[in-house]
Amino acid sequence: MTSWDELRAGGYVTAGVAMGSLTTYKLGGPARWFCEASSAAAAADVIRAASRKGIDILVLGRGSNLVFSDAGYDGLVIRLSGRFKEVRIDREAETVSAGAAAPLPVLARRAGRAALGGLEFYVGIPGSVGGAVTMNAGFYGAETADVAISASILDMRSGEIVERDASDLEFGYRRSSVGGDDLVLEASFAVEPGEAGRISARMREATRWRRENQPGGTLNAGSVFRNPPGDAAGRLIDSLGLKGLRRGGARVSTRHANFFVADPGAAAQDVYDLVHEVRRLVRERAGVLLEPEVRFAGRFRGVLDEARGGQRA
Ligand SMILES: Cc1cc2nc3c(=O)[nH]c(=O)nc-3n(C[C@H](O)[C@H](O)[C@H](O)COP(=O)(O)OP(=O)(O)OC[C@H]3O[C@@H](n4cnc5c(N)ncnc54)[C@H](O)[C@@H]3O)c2cc1C
Numbered sequence: 001m002t003s004w005d006e007l008r009a010g011g012y013v014t015a016g017v018a019m020g021s022l023t024t025y026k027l028g029g030p031a032r033w034f035c036e037a038s039s040a041a042a043a044a045d046v047i048r049a050a051s052r053k054g055i056d057i058l059v060l061g062r063g064s065n066l067v068f069s070d071a072g073y074d075g076l077v078i079r080l081s082g083r084f085k086e087v088r089i090d091r092e093a094e095t096v097s098a099g100a101a102a103p104l105p106v107l108a109r110r111a112g113r114a115a116l117g118g119l120e121f122y123v124g125i126p127g128s129v130g131g132a133v134t135m136n137a138g139f140y141g142a143e144t145a146d147v148a149i150s151a152s153i154l155d156m157r158s159g160e161i162v163e164r165d166a167s168d169l170e171f172g173y174r175r176s177s178v179g180g181d182d183l184v185l186e187a188s189f190a191v192e193p194g195e196a197g198r199i200s201a202r203m204r205e206a207t208r209w210r211r212e213n214q215p216g217g218t219l220n221a222g223s224v225f226r227n228p229p230g231d232a233a234g235r236l237i238d239s240l241g242l243k244g245l246r247r248g249g250a251r252v253s254t255r256h257a258n259f260f261v262a263d264p265g266a267a268a269q270d271v272y273d274l275v276h277e278v279r280r281l282v283r284e285r286a287g288v289l290l291e292p293e294v295r296f297a298g299r300f301r302g303v304l305d306e307a308r309g310g311q312r313a
Pocket residue numbers: 024058059060061062063064065066080100101124125126127128129130131132133134135136137138139178182183184185220221222223295313
């Protein structure tokens with residue numbers, strides 16, 4: 001059993017690593033401890049040692065749905081790398097398996113090049129396979145629940161690796177049963193043979209739609225709020241004239257009202273305050289309580305506690 005001090009001395013865990021550059025918002029402070037694990041055994045070792053020391057643990061994917069607080073994260077942030085970025089194609093079984101760190105656009109393109117369709121919707125989602133399983137990421141009329149077969153998950157409390165079928169993952173709207181104590185290691189997806197040209201055209205179409213409708217090339221984390229039943233959060237925010245509303249270095253996008261864009265150098269607290277303010281105004285003026293889809297990690301000033309504003313994401 002490796003001790004925390006041994007892991008520190010061996011360079012497996014580093015102190016004070018800036019999280020901003022590991023997220024799409026590019027803001028927020030450092031993680032007290034950071035570890036990049038390229039095997040399940042290495043991840044389990046670090047997790048066991050951190051748990052014994054009572055250190056909070058947060059799993060980071062590609063940081064496209066996460067905002068770290070300006071004070072950073074007072075615990076261990078663990079990210080998978082190396083072989084967890086691999087994508088494997090099994091043409092006979094019509095499945096594609098990928099490590100949790102594989103970027104979703106890579107997954108979509110690899111399957112497409114092999115003339116296997118079904119994963120095209122991932123082409124414009126800048127997350128990882130692990131993040132997609134956790135969030136039931138979806139786009140363009142399809143979501144992870146439609147294609148996931150199973151996921152291999154490390155239970156960070158027991159250290160056991162379990163294989164969960166899609167039905168055990170309890171996918172719902174931008175949610176799953178993957179919780180703060182689970183580390184998704186790998187997932188497999190159903191695909192179907194198709195024509196590479198058509199699959200690639202569908203990907204181009206999805207990318208074009210995104211370019212035309214969303215604020216590309218800006219600092220954001222995708223949709224800020226979940227859509228309320230029977231409506232779209234963006235439509236609701238727009239209908240109240242809140243496009244362009246600003247808190248410090250963060251503003252509601254003028255392209256798409258459910259995207260909140262940060263200026264370079266903005267504070268994470270600005271994003272948090274803007275989310276809070278828009279939520280308050282929508283509740284006051286439209287009587288709808290929007291639930292954030294974006295997750296916050298670390299400590300923020302304010303009362304957005306339903307938005308997981310505590311230490312854990
Ligand atoms: C420009 C833009 C467009 C977007 N468009 C879409 C869209 O169309 N549809 C959509 O659904 N989302 C969209 N998103 C949001 C985001 O890409 C997805 O939620 C994605 O699934 C998050 O993956 P990630 O790897 O970045 O996760 P992160 O942001 O790193 O983490 C998100 C959550 O998942 C957890 N997590 C991540 N990896 C693992 C793992 N291996 N094991 C356990 N838990 C894990 C984290 O702890 C955290 O709670 C968009 C974001 C951006 C910036």
